Amino acid sequence: MKLNHFSVSHVEGKSRAGLLKTARGYIETPVFMPVGTAATVKAMLPETLEKIGAQILLCNTYHLMLRPGEKIVNQLGGLNKFMNWSGPILTDSGGFQVMSLSKLRELDEKGVTFRSHIDGKKFLLTPEASIMIQETLKSTIIMAFDECTPFPVEKEVAEKSMKLSSRWAERSKSSFKGSNGSILFGIQQGGMFKDLREESSRYLNDIGFDGYAIGGLAVGEPQKKMFEVLDYSTDFFPKDRPRYLMGVGKPGDIIGAVLRGVDMFDCVIPTRSGRNGQAFVKNGTINLKNAQYQLDSSPIDESCFCYCCSNYSRGYLSHLVRSNEILASMLLTHHNLHYYMGLMKNIRELIKRGEFTTFAKQFFK
């Protein structure tokens, strides 16, 4: 019998506010995980991440197995000590990045053979290898190894892929040791097809995981399509397990997904767009490269109380962005992540007060 690590404290419609217990502390959900691909959230100090309310970070297994290699991370104490972050860390399985970044990949029943995009070195990634790498990294939440189907995809292909992912999920579970108190999440696939999503979930539920992710979304489909899939996908999971929508997303995507019962998110948008000169404001984003901000003495957002908005004008940030200064990335990433952390906190409080549905309706108007 598995100890349940997740408790839902408030429900409003399909939206849930809950608490996920990990070996590295509690996580209040719904939660957004800043992406720290190579064991660093780009341009952020870990202590600043903590200060702005980040509860858990995501690191990418594919990048870390290639550089510096999981054994080096392990010998330097594991991911937490390595990157000076004491809270929980979720690692993905590497499957998604192998397919999108590596060269000369070949997929068969066993796993994926590929060449590193850094130095061309050959690797074989299997469910067993992925789990072992994630345990060697000393990850807190480990993801099963899966194949992520693209969009659009023929049903036949989606079905074949989903069944392979299901067998890989079983092999992932079998090889998972749970050393360091880590927990294991399975990943639902099935493209945009309800019956495949349901079948995928049945496989996963039979195997039994500590949490369930929804994969194969945020792969280029329109938001409407994603919401259609989410309308039923979360229903196929047990209510007492956290649900994680991988790679999502913009604020509207997150609000819509929480409305449909999702608890966890990760996305490069706040960090990457910060490095590109974009800043989140109430009604979208502004691009600080635009000429109109060069003489603007106001902060990015008058109502924001982050370090960036408390001390710097749009005019100065515009200058930093135009000059390709590192400080531009530092300040804009800080602001954008502060925005995301504030959004998630707001969502949690609204659910607890039973006001989230009204807020979401207002938002989509």
Next chain:
Amino acid sequence: MKLNHFSVSHVEGKSRAGLLKTARGYIETPVFMPVGTAATVKAMLPETLEKIGAQILLCNTYHLMLRPGEKIVNQLGGLNKFMNWSGPILTDSGGFQVMSLSKLRELDEKGVTFRSHIDGKKFLLTPEASIMIQETLKSTIIMAFDECTPFPVEKEVAEKSMKLSSRWAERSKSSFKGSNGSILFGIQQGGMFKDLREESSRYLNDIGFDGYAIGGLAVGEPQKKMFEVLDYSTDFFPKDRPRYLMGVGKPGDIIGAVLRGVDMFDCVIPTRSGRNGQAFVKNGTINLKNAQYQLDSSPIDESCFCYCCSNYSRGYLSHLVRSNEILASMLLTHHNLHYYMGLMKNIRELIKRGEFTTFAKQFFK
């Protein structure tokens, strides 16, 4: 009569410990000024600079007049407000960078005509323009406009250039208003020739400045040559004014220059080398790109108590450098500037205790 802004509290040989009063607060000398070329010390937050003991920053007039333009900086409140740094700021005159960075420059009695290295736009920089730009930027310490002679240089060329710089120094002084309580420094030139250095100083002393810089060094000459020039250069200045050696240097350069009576320094070495993966340690620098550090769990320097050394291993830093992560620049710049601030603090204390000469002898052994 000019109010004297500088007081020497301790003298040991030619070395001095003193206090420079500026409109933005006191500066303990000998002091090192981190370089914030485009109104940002690359990869550093201003609050972190303050925390590690930075007393004054240097910004480059050439870069700021081109981007964003001094008028924009002024309209956004001046350099201090613009870049969120409340302490003193020294701006150079732009002369050095015009000659080293710009395109199609033409020098005559009036000044230098050049094209921006950013967009090819044409500018004319004169002593009057340089001073006005620096005042518009609201700089705390303003530098006279000069021509910096290269190394090596024929005596005839050095003499002609020094005399032009002297006339420009007079024009700089005449056009200086001292708005915002700013003070003005003159710059000694004369290549590696003692009589020219003496003549240059006589001109400057006759004009009268709040401080005196030594220009035309750190332009490629060996350290021995620089020390030879410094052996006499500082003697030509009044004892009750601060002396600033421009663009210097490595720790050994600084120690040798303080030994010869210099009070102020600036250099890109700690910041630039940090961005290139180099870190200062007791006996020089280490390059974190080297394979030997990949598995090294020790900090850059066991005896250093900076944020970087308190929290990160050489192994992790090596990974960040190899991955071109922004955090590598942030942490290594932090460590290197902390090292420089510690070095200067140590020098000040040693002078006050009369132990600096012994320390310097030991160092050069």
